[in-house]
Amino acid sequence: MASVENVVVLKTHSVAVLGAGYAGMSAAAELAAAGINVSVFEAGKVLGGRARKVGLEGKSLDNGQHLVIGAYTELLAMMSKVGVDCKTAFLRRPMELVVKPGFRLACPALPAPLHLALGLLFAQGLSWSERFALVRTIRAAQAAKWQLPQDMTVSNWLKEQRQPDALISRFWQPLTVAALNTPLALASAQVLLNVLRDSLGGVRAASDLLLPRLDFSALYPDTAARFIEQKGGHVYRSRRIRRVAKMAQGWQLNGESEIFDAVICALPPHGLSALQVSVPDILPLQVRNWIYQPIVTVYLQYDPAVKLAKPMLGLSDSLAQWVFDRGFTHQTDGLIAVVISAEGPHQALAQDELAQAVMLELHQRLSLPMDTLWYRVITEKRATFACTPDLQRPSNQTSAAGFWLAGDYTAGLAGKGDYPATLEGAVRSGVAAAQGVLKELN
Numbered sequence: 001m002a003s004v005e006n007v008v009v010l011k012t013h014s015v016a017v018l019g020a021g022y023a024g025m026s027a028a029a030e031l032a033a034a035g036i037n038v039s040v041f042e043a044g045k046v047l048g049g050r051a052r053k054v055g056l057e058g059k060s061l062d063n064g065q066h067l068v069i070g071a072y073t074e075l076l077a078m079m080s081k082v083g084v085d086c087k088t089a090f091l092r093r094p095m096e097l098v099v100k101p102g103f104r105l106a107c108p109a110l111p112a113p114l115h116l117a118l119g120l121l122f123a124q125g126l127s128w129s130e131r132f133a134l135v136r137t138i139r140a141a142q143a144a145k146w147q148l149p150q151d152m153t154v155s156n157w158l159k160e161q162r163q164p165d166a167l168i169s170r171f172w173q174p175l176t177v178a179a180l181n182t183p184l185a186l187a188s189a190q191v192l193l194n195v196l197r198d199s200l201g202g203v204r205a206a207s208d209l210l211l212p213r214l215d216f217s218a219l220y221p222d223t224a225a226r227f228i229e230q231k232g233g234h235v236y237r238s239r240r241i242r243r244v245a246k247m248a249q250g251w252q253l254n255g256e257s258e259i260f261d262a263v264i265c266a267l268p269p270h271g272l273s274a275l276q277v278s279v280p281d282i283l284p285l286q287v288r289n290w291i292y293q294p295i296v297t298v299y300l301q302y303d304p305a306v307k308l309a310k311p312m313l314g315l316s317d318s319l320a321q322w323v324f325d326r327g328f329t330h331q332t333d334g335l336i337a338v339v340i341s342a343e344g345p346h347q348a349l350a351q352d353e354l355a356q357a358v359m360l361e362l363h364q365r366l367s368l369p370m371d372t373l374w375y376r377v378i379t380e381k382r383a384t385f386a387c388t389p390d391l392q393r394p395s396n397q398t399s400a401a402g403f404w405l406a407g408d409y410t411a412g413l414a415g416k417g418d419y420p421a422t423l424e425g426a427v428r429s430g431v432a433a434a435q436g437v438l439k440e441l442n
Contacts, residue, residue, distance in 0.1 A: 012035070012037050013037065013261045013441050014036070014037040014038075014039070014250075014258075014259075014260045014261055015028075015031050015036050015037070015039075015260060015261060015262045015263070015264060015437060016041065016241075016251065016253055016260040016262075016263045016264070017031075017039070017041070017263075017264045017266055017406075018041050018241050018244075018263065018264070018265045018266055018267055018275075019040075019041075019043075019266035019267045019268075019407075020040050020042035020044075020047040020221060020225070020235065020237075021047075021048060021049020021050060021051065021052075021221070021266060021268070021407075022048070022051060022075075022220065022408075022423050022426040022430065023049075023406040023407045023408060023426040023429050023430035023433075024040060024049070024264070024266030024406060024430060025040070025047065025220065025221045025224040025225065025430070026406075026426070026427045026430030026431050026434070027406045027430035027431065027433045027434040027437075028040045028228050028235075028264075028430075029078060029082050029224045029227055030078075030430070030431050030434035031434045031438070032227065032228045032231035032232075032233045033081065033227075033231065034434075034438055035231075036233075036437075036438070036441075038231075038233035038234070039233065039234045039260070040225070040228065040235040040236065041236050041239045041240075041241050042235070042236065042238070043238070043239065043241075044237065044238065046217055047217050047222055047225060047235070047237070048216050048220075048221045049266075049268065049426075050063065050064075050268065050380060050383055051063070051066050051216040051423060052216055052217050052221070053215040053216060053217035054378055056376055059376070060215050061215070061297075061299055061337075061376065061378065062215055062216045062297070062378075063216075063295075063297065063378050063380050064216075064295045064339065064380060065297060065322065065324050065337050065339045066212075066216065066422075066423055067178065067209065067210075068090065068209075068423065068424075069095075069199050069206065069207065069208065069210065070092075070199070070205045070206045070207060070208035070209075070210065071195075071198035071202050071206040071207070071424075072210075072423065072424035072427075073424075074424055074427045074431060075220075075424045078220070078427050078431065079220050079223075081227075082220070082223050082224045082227035083226070084219070086210075089213055089214055089219060090211060090212055091210070091211040091212075091213055091311065091328060091329050092208055092209070092210045092211075093208065093209055093211075093311075094107055094108065094204075094207070094208055094209075095107045095119070095199075095200075095208060097174075097314065098310055098312075098314060099125075099171070099174050099313075099316050100313060100314065100315050100316065101125070102124065102170075103123070103124065103126065103170035103171065103314075103316070104124040105123045105124075105171065106119055107119040107200075107204070107207050109204065110204065111204055112202065112204045112206075113142075115204045115207070116138070116200050116201070116207075120134055120135045120138060125170060126166070126170070127166075129164070130164050130166055130167045133161070133162060133163055133164055133167060134163075134167055136161075137161045137163060138196075138200070140161070141197075141201075142201060146193045146194065146196065146197035146201060147190075147193070148189060148190050148193065151188055151189060151190040151389040151390045152189050152389055153184065153185055153187060153188070153388075153389060154172070154180075154185075154187040154188070154192055155184045155187075156189070158172055168184075169316045169317055170316050172184070173316065174315075174316060174321055174322065175192075176192055177341040177342050178321070178322060178341060179192060179420060179422075180192060180420040180421075181293050181295060181341045181387070181420070181421065182293055182342055182384075182386050182387045182388065182420075183342050183343060183344070186291075186386055186388050187386075187387055187388070188387050188388055188389045188390075188391065189389070190389065190418075191387050191419070191420050194418045194419060195419070195420065209312070211311055211312065211324070211328070211329050212329065213329045213330060214330075215330075241254055242254060242274070242275065242276060243255060243276045243277075243278075244263055244275065244276070244277045244278065244403075245277075245278040246278050246279050246403075250262075250402065251263045251402060251403070261441060262402040262403070262437045262440065263402065263404070264433050264434070264437060265283075265403070265404070265405050265406070266405075266406040266407055266433075267407070268407060268409075269290060269407060270287070270290075270382050272284070272287060273288060277403070279399070279403065281399065282398050282399055282400050282403055283398075284394035284405070286392055287385075287394070287409065290385050290386065290391075290409075291385070291386040291388070292381070292382035292383075292384065292385055292386065293341070293382075293383060293384050294342070294343065294347070294379060294380060294383055295339065295340070295341050295342075295379075295380045295383035295384070296339070296340040296346060296377065296378070296379050296380075297337055297338065297339055297378045297379075298337070298338040298340070298354065298355055298358045298375065298376075298377050299335065299336070299337055299375060300335070300336045300337075300338065300355070300358070300359060300362070300375050301334060301335050301336075301372055301373045301374045301375065302334040302335075302336060302369060302371075302372055302373065303334055303373070305333075305334065306336070306368060306369065307325060307327055307333070307334075308325035308366070311324065311325055311328035311329060312324050312325075313366070315361065315365055315366075318361050318365065319340060319344075319345070319346050319357055319358060319361060320338045320339075320340065320358050320361050320362065320365075321339055321341055322338070322339045322341075323336060323337070323338050323339075323366070324336070324337040324338075334373075336368070338358050338362070351379075355375045355377055359372065359375070383421075384408070384420070384421030385409050385421055387420045387421065393410055393411035394409075394410055394411060395410065396410050396429060396432050396436055397436055401440060402437075402440065404433040404436055404437055405433065406426075406430045406432075406433035407426060408420075408421040408422060408423075408425035408426040409421065409429075410432075410433075
């Protein structure tokens with residue numbers, strides 16, 4: 001039997017994660033799974049960051065309607081890792097984009113690339129010349145391996161591709177604002193192609209649409225928190241971290257006694273300036289000049305008998321862009337969620353005016369009633385960064401050992417940020433930051 005003096009006690013590393021959005025919770029879960037003692041600090045009462053549950057007068061809503069696609073492999077893998085049953089958490093269907101009036105693009109359940117070829121060939125609501133223009137552009141992008149010689153705005157790229165106005169209105173406009181949350185005149189064509197590469201250009205299942213059946217906190221962050229706590233970690237709500245100091249032994253938060261071996265800062269980019277870090281120039285300066293884009297969600301509670309023909313419908317040339325029937329997914333019959341992505345004329349309207357304008361559009365375009373039982377308007381003013389051409393994004397790794405960044409805005413360990421501000425981008429970044437910390441600690 002070994003003497004006490006000969007027993008080697010291995011030190012358990014501790015890591016602090018600032019922010020409990022999808023990036024922060026992914027980083028923390030990855031570390032907890034590796035045996036690291038993790039502490040997550042969230043300033044708010046609800047987990048999820050910019051994709052979270054919003055409780056209003058006893059009603060459980062979300063601060064947006066984030067759509068998941070089958071290509072979001074890292075998100076789905078992390079959800080499964082922490083114990084989410086993805087089969088029950090989502091309503092999963094083969095890709096079908098229905099945009100009123102008259103446009104429909106559906107990929108049949110056939111092996112790739114046949115599913116895409118037939119989907120494009122038989123797209124409804126387009127003339128043969130418009131259909132050919134769409135097929136030609138997608139095929140050209142595939143032949144170029146979804147890479148542009150030089151990034152440009154989506155508007156300029158569509159002009160180069162000679163895309164008809166009707167096709168832009170019914171397909172490219174709703175697709176771009178949904179994927180990048182950035183107007184066509186500002187949006188990066190290369191990042192849009194990256195999304196198309198992984199969805200329409202991937203395996204057949206990659207283009208599937210996954211509609212959440214749960215609110216966005218219950219969908220992943222709440223389950224991830226239980227996973228972290230089961231592994232011995234801690235998730236602190238209503239704990240804002242304002243100061244981070246580098247000490248001889250490690251990192252100190254808010255001047256408190258506990259010292260951490262590493263810190264992963266998973267705050268949104270617009271929130272970095274409020275964090276005081278004792279190491280000079282450690283936080284990325286370029287994000288201070290970034291432009292941010294809003295997402296507005298208008299919830300309309302109709303009579304429970306009111307129902308859309310599909311769980312999700314698009315509208316072209318209107319204030320309302322995408323319309324979701326939460327009766328299909330959340331067992332809340334008659335509750336319609338209308339999403340307005342990116343900047344636009346709706347920003348000049350007061351909440352009541354916007355709700356009335358949206359009600360009128362749905363009445364005129366979808367034959368919904370003009371009367372609602374109640375409505376709510378939820379605005380996330382800085383929902384995402386503007387995904388512009390050649391945007392220089394910071395790496396997960398900073399200039400100081402033990403201090404890492406995580407968030408959908410980062411460029412990743414490879415220094416190449418090829419995804420827009422999505423749940424998948426956030427999870428990828430969180431996992432990358434955690435893996436960087438593990439390598440550094442080892």
